[in-house]
Amino acid sequence: MTDTTVKEPVQFFVTEDPHHHDGDHGEHHHETGTMLGFWIYLMSDCLIFGILFAVYAVLGGNYAAGPAPVDLFELDMILVSTFMLLFSSITYGFAVLRMDRNDLKGTLLWLVITGGFGVAFLYLEVLEFSHLIHLGATPQASAFLSSFFFLVGTHGMHVLGGSIWLVVLLIQLSQRGLTHENKRRVMCLSLFWHFLDLIWIGVFSLVYLTGVLL
Amino acid sequence: MSDHAKGGHGSLKSYLIGFVLSVILTVIPFWVVMGEPLDNKGVAVAIIFILGGAQMLVHIHYFLHVTIKAEQGWQAMSMGLTILLLVIVLSGSIWVMFNLEENMMPAHEQIERVRNLP
Structure with missing residues (x-):
């Protein structure tokens, strides 16, 4: 912890922890607070997704004489986008490992690759949605499609948000390097990114695989 | 980074183990649906959800690095509460709505039976 306090005096921007030099709690306590706070945000996000999963589980069978999952979903494309997210998870892990070695270039490289996989996932999702809407399977068509677009769309919006955050983080890293604050940001986005991959497991299990099977 | 935080980042080995397990746990359920090796749909659904749950645990352990000790136990504690709420919301709404x-929606026979009551 002493090495970070040596770096601290060079501050070109507003730090989120102006009080961390005074008080006997020290920096350790504060660092715990930020990561734990972000974790609790993720848990509340998890509840949002849980409610959307419950809505889909209840309404997913109400086709209103419209198309059913087996008519709409192309599982090979879903498998590809699943692997896009999985690859982006492992490359984010590599970025964190590079960051632990204080290797800025390696961190940036792996984060860019992560962003590439994230954008590929989003591109596949936009293709799928536009294909469905082109077929007439719009959110208005049935309760199944309303809950489907709501659940999968919310996950997609999160991935979009994470990708925008990733771009901002790349700018921050390239301007300031691996400062204490930037490392904390990388770890927060790491939690967020792996969390989105975890939610996607539920989406492809419940919506796509079970939907096509039954 | 403090030693405490560093302990939560995992190593190359743990990330690779998590990745390989995730690939296996992803490919099997897709194969169960796309390859149609099973006749019994109930068994197939059970496989999908058991492997999906297993993959979630793999992600929690190898990628999110949740441990009992992290953040003096508050991380695992808050996750436990979230899982409890999710179980109540999911099982409760599915049960009630079913x-x-x-x-x-009474079946036709039920309507007829009630109608023929003396």
């Missing part, structure tokens, strides 16, 4: 559907 019963509602069963009871609100």
Whole structure:
């Protein structure tokens, strides 16, 4: 912890922890607070997704004489986008490992690759949605499609948000390097990114695989 | 980074183990649906959800690095509360709505039986 306090005096921007030099709690306590706070945000996000999963589980069978999952979903494309997210998870892990070695270039490289996989996932999702809407399977068509677009769309919006955050983080890293604050940001986005991959497991299990099977 | 935080980042080995397990746990359920090796759909659904749950645990352990000790236990504690709430919300709504559907839409025979009551 002493090495970070040596770096601290060079501050070109507003730090989120102006009080961390005074008080006997020290920096350790504060660092715990930020990561734990972000974790609790993720848990509340998890509840949002849980409610959307419950809505889909209840309404997913109400086709209103419209198309059913087996008519709409192309599982090979879903498998590809699943692997896009999985690859982006492992490359984010590599970025964190590079960051632990204080290797800025390696961190940036792996984060860019992560962003590439994230954008590929989003591109596949936009293709799928536009294909469905082109077929007439719009959110208005049935309760199944309303809950489907709501659940999968919310996950997609999160991935979009994470990708925008990733771009901002790349700018921050390239301007300031691996400062204490930037490392904390990388770890927060790491939690967020792996969390989105975890939610996607539920989406492809419940919506796509079970939907096509039954 | 403090030693405490560093302990939570994992190593190359743990990330690779998590990745390989995730690939296996992803490919099997897709194969069960796309390759249609099973006749029994109930078994197939069970495989999908058990492997999906297993992959979630793999992600929690190898990628999110949740441990009992992290953040003095508050991380695992808050996750436990979230899982409890999720179980209540999911199982409760599925259970209630299933019963509602069963009871609100009487089958034809049921209507006839009630109609023929003395």
